[in-house]
Amino acid sequence: MNLKLLFFASLRERFGFSQKEIILSKQVGTTEEFLLDMSKQSGGEWVNLFENKNMYKLAINQELSSWKDPIHAGDELAIFPPITGG
Amino acid sequence: MTIIIQENSFSISKIISDLSKKDNVGAVVSFSGYVREFAKERQLKSMELEHYPGMTEKALAEIVQSAKSHWDIQEATIIHRVGKLLPKDIIVGIIVSSRHRSNAFKACEFIIDYLKTDAPFWKKEISEEGETWVAERQEDVVKKTSWNKLD
Numbered sequence: 728m729n730l731k732l733l734f735f736a737s738l739r740e741r742f743g744f745s746q747k748e749i750i751l752s753k754q755v756g757t758t759e760e761f762l763l764d765m766s767k768q769s770g771g772e773w774v775n776l777f778e779n780k781n782m783y784k785l786a787i788n789q790e791l792s793s794w795k796d797p798i799h800a801g802d803e804l805a806i807f808p809p810i811t812g813g
Numbered sequence: 814m815t816i817i818i819q820e821n822s823f824s825i826s827k828i829i830s831d832l833s834k835k836d837n838v839g840a841v842v843s844f845s846g847y848v849r850e851f852a853k854e855r856q857l858k859s860m861e862l863e864h865y866p867g868m869t870e871k872a873l874a875e876i877v878q879s880a881k882s883h884w885d886i887q888e889a890t891i892i893h894r895v896g897k898l899l900p901k902d903i904i905v906g907i908i909v910s911s912r913h914r915s916n917a918f919k920a921c922e923f924i925i926d927y928l929k930t931d932a933p934f935w936k937k938e939i940s941e942e943g944e945t946w947v948a949e950r951q952e953d954v955v956k957k958t959s960w961n962k963l964d
Contacts, residue, residue, distance in 0.1 A: 811936045
């Protein structure tokens with residue numbers, strides 16, 4: 728299962744990239760499961776992000792979404808801190 | 814509907830003037846937001862504004878569509894800057910025209926309230942003490958939620 732992952736603002740700085748193609752060895756049903764899988768596989772900042780996920784927002788295919796929302800192969804998933812424009 | 818994301822500054826008075834010349838406009842209401850010189854008592858040197866290209870434009874278009882579904886407005890222009898900004902610089906302009914003032918007032922406030930929480934922009938403040946990503950303001954969330962009773 729592949730995903731296009733984007734980070735913005737503080738998360739982009741912490742992870743050191745803004746965009747990456749992620750290839751998962753197994754199917755995940757929700758963004759929460761995706762985070763759990765990444766934290767098990769990669770550790771480090773991913774564990775921190777999984778444990779503090781409620782401090783962050785996400786968008787699936789450029790629509791604001793929640794951690795319980797379903798995610799599918801080929802989706803664009805963006806994870807970011809709360810919005811502060813205007 | 815006009816939505817512009819750009820690095821350069823802009824003249825809000827020019828946009829107001831242009832909208833006022835369109836047919837049968839009775840009211841033009843605008844909001845403009847600026848970079849403050851002080852953030853939590855720290856003197857600001859500059860601000861960096863980041864956004865999510867593609868989603869930003871879509872989110873702003875949805876906000877304007879939602880405003881149009883609630884109030885009889887004619888035109889709405891949103892212009893938001895990104896990149897490096899200095900104290901006193903303009904950040905955002907929202908300009909709404911309508912036949913009668915009440916619709917334009919309400920729609921303009923609705924648009925800025927939703928922009929604050931739903932349009933993917935992030936601000937970083939740079940001062941002598943270092944760099945800080947701006948935290949979410951609970952007042953902004955409350956303000957947006959207060960519009961829920963419209964639906």
